[in-house]
Amino acid sequence: MAKDILFYKLKQILFDEEWSESRKLAQKLEEVNNKIENRKELQPRVEPILNDKVDFLQQNFSSLFGPQVTRTIKTQIKESQDEVVEALYPIIGKMIKKYIARELELLSEKIDRQLDNAFSWENLWRKIRAWFGGAAASDMIIRDSVEPKLEQILVIEQRSGLLIGSFSVTPSIDQDMTAGMITALKSFASDAFYREAEDLEMIEYETFKLLIRNFQSFYIVAAVSGALTQHFKNHIDDLILDFADKVLNKKQESTAIEKEMKTYFKKSVDANQ
Amino acid sequence: MLISKKVILLGKFGVGKTSLIKRFVFQKFSEEYQTTIGVKVDKKILNIHGVELNMLIWDIAGETSSMRVPQSYKLGAHGVLYVFDVTRPSSYDNIQKELQEIGKLLPGVPVQVVGNKIDLLGDVRLQKFRASFFLEGVIYASAKEDVQVEEAFERLGKAILQ
Numbered sequence: 564m565a566k567d568i569l570f571y572k573l574k575q576i577l578f579d580e581e582w583s584e585s586r587k588l589a590q591k592l593e594e595v596n597n598k599i600e601n602r603k604e605l606q607p608r609v610e611p612i613l614n615d616k617v618d619f620l621q622q623n624f625s626s627l628f629g630p631q632v633t634r635t636i637k638t639q640i641k642e643s644q645d646e647v648v649e650a651l652y653p654i655i656g657k658m659i660k661k662y663i664a665r666e667l668e669l670l671s672e673k674i675d676r677q678l679d680n681a682f683s684w685e686n687l688w689r690k691i692r693a694w695f696g697g698a699a700a701s702d703m704i705i706r707d708s709v710e711p712k713l714e715q716i717l718v719i720e721q722r723s724g725l726l727i728g729s730f731s732v733t734p735s736i737d738q739d740m741t742a743g744m745i746t747a748l749k750s751f752a753s754d755a756f757y758r759e760a761e762d763l764e765m766i767e768y769e770t771f772k773l774l775i776r777n778f779q780s781f782y783i784v785a786a787v788s789g790a791l792t793q794h795f796k797n798h799i800d801d802l803i804l805d806f807a808d809k810v811l812n813k814k815q816e817s818t819a820i821e822k823e824m825k826t827y828f829k830k831s832v833d834a835n836q
Numbered sequence: 837m838l839i840s841k842k843v844i845l846l847g848k849f850g851v852g853k854t855s856l857i858k859r860f861v862f863q864k865f866s867e868e869y870q871t872t873i874g875v876k877v878d879k880k881i882l883n884i885h886g887v888e889l890n891m892l893i894w895d896i897a898g899e900t901s902s903m904r905v906p907q908s909y910k911l912g913a914h915g916v917l918y919v920f921d922v923t924r925p926s927s928y929d930n931i932q933k934e935l936q937e938i939g940k941l942l943p944g945v946p947v948q949v950v951g952n953k954i955d956l957l958g959d960v961r962l963q964k965f966r967a968s969f970f971l972e973g974v975i976y977a978s979a980k981e982d983v984q985v986e987e988a989f990e991r992l993g994k995a996i997l998q
Binding site for chain 1: 840841842874875876877878879890892894906908909911912913914
């Protein structure tokens, strides 16, 4: 027993310093462990390092990962062409549309330039008409080939779709039903596309267009055939606005409106011919 | 004197709204069921006590509830024909609630309720049905056999003109 005690004391003398170091080391280890496992403790220490790394990645992303990303995208496109086409189709469609519109503008300008250089009587006459009419000469050429014509005007009550009045150059199917169907179509369009605050303004066939002009309690539909030029559109807009102001806003009987429409729009159609 | 009015037909799908209009406007009936897509507008002029009533009839596609029909189709209506199928309880189970909703959306607008397809019930069953049905003023009609169709529209027309 006394031997054991002596041995222990000897150990104490010999290893005292090591034990103390070992205890300190264990304590330090526990502190480090606490810092690693405790988010609050670890965060302020790690964050600056991570931020530096993120900054470095942001600045050097293309040189570090560029080739891999390009390869991945290429493979992805090859493997799922249909999806890519579907995703790009609307964007490409818009680009093509924009391109065609721009090309048409250029063509129109080119026609104008060529006309400026031409000296034929026909061209001179066309230019005179264009000057007086306020239309571009290029519009005049198009108009000469497929001249726009006002075919029909319908004045329709907004909500009910009831026909208030109509004027038609050419015979048409039942206008009451047409008025109802156009109203239903307008309602459908605004419901289907969640456009309650907006209104349908045009229905377009190839060479036939329905221009729709909306007012508070009624709307007016102008059916136009031929190539609709901006000039003719403006003319129709002026007619409609003038008619709405002069006739419709005066709260007349339906029969009186019908009569006024015939006189008013017939005069305009005759003048346009 | 010609007065134009908008009449809409409401009711669940397959109750015979289009058939009633076909019978009323064109005197026709077809066994083939074709679901209505969106709206179809027809018209018929009725003479009610010397007044020419130009009825613009909107045949609106049936839904599981008339509240699911776009509101804009219903706005501006001067009269409503609410149709149900006498052989299909699901088409009239909720009828009171549906009529209340229509009344809220179109206050003061006359509504005529029509129980269609009575030809499928037969006289005895129809009598029992009428006796047990909780709504009053319903017109029991058959577009197939042309029973009470004209009357339904006429009664609505009269109510609109009142």
